[in-house]
Amino acid sequence: MTMAKRDTYTPESLLAVAVTVFNERGYDGTSMEHLSKAAGISKSSIYHHVKGKEELLRLAISRALDGLFAVLDEPRAVSGRAIERLEYVTRRTVEVLMDELPYVTLLLRVRGNTDTERWAMERRREFDHQVAELLKRAAADGDLRPDVDVRLATRLLFGMINSVVEWYRPERGGATSEEVADAVVRTAFAGLRTVG
Secondary structure, eight states, X not given: OOOOOOOOOOHHHHHHHHHHXXXXXXXXXXXXXXXXXXXXXXXXXXXXXXXXXXXXXXXHHHHHHHHHHHHHTSHHHHSSOHHHHHXXXXXXXXXXXXXXXXXXXXXXXXXXXXXXXXXXXXXXXXXXXHHHHHHHHHHXXXXXXXXXXXXXXXXXXXXXXXXXXXXXXXXGOOSOHHHHHHHHHHHHHHHHBOOO
């Protein structure tokens, strides 16, 4: 008697496959057929785990957002001078981005075409706003150079952090997440901090 192949996929492993396919093909360019082929399981097996591809998108984006928002609640992010908190949040944001690279990459690529994407963009704006508030407080404390516009500094800081998803490839070796985070903090804050 032959036994049927048992579905060995877990929601977590299915999510990892979906994120890879979404990042390669784009969310809109990915069908359930693409996901089933990439996972090596039937579409009905996928539906055993999730309602559809939008649920997979929401789960993936939630993982990225949960990691980022958790940084804002860490002790060094909530106490101390604003500039020190800002540096800590910057460092940890880079580390989360690198630790959850495929998930954060997907988050940064959503364009608002679905309810889930609009929700993700709103949550991203909320995170960005909280970091921007730290920049404003650091400026009010006199710890940021007065000749640097805070709104511009916020955009440049996020641009530097978010660009990591475009070039960092852990499978190629190179810098560790700690080394990249150190470089981002040193580079950004050497230009932002007042000389004291």
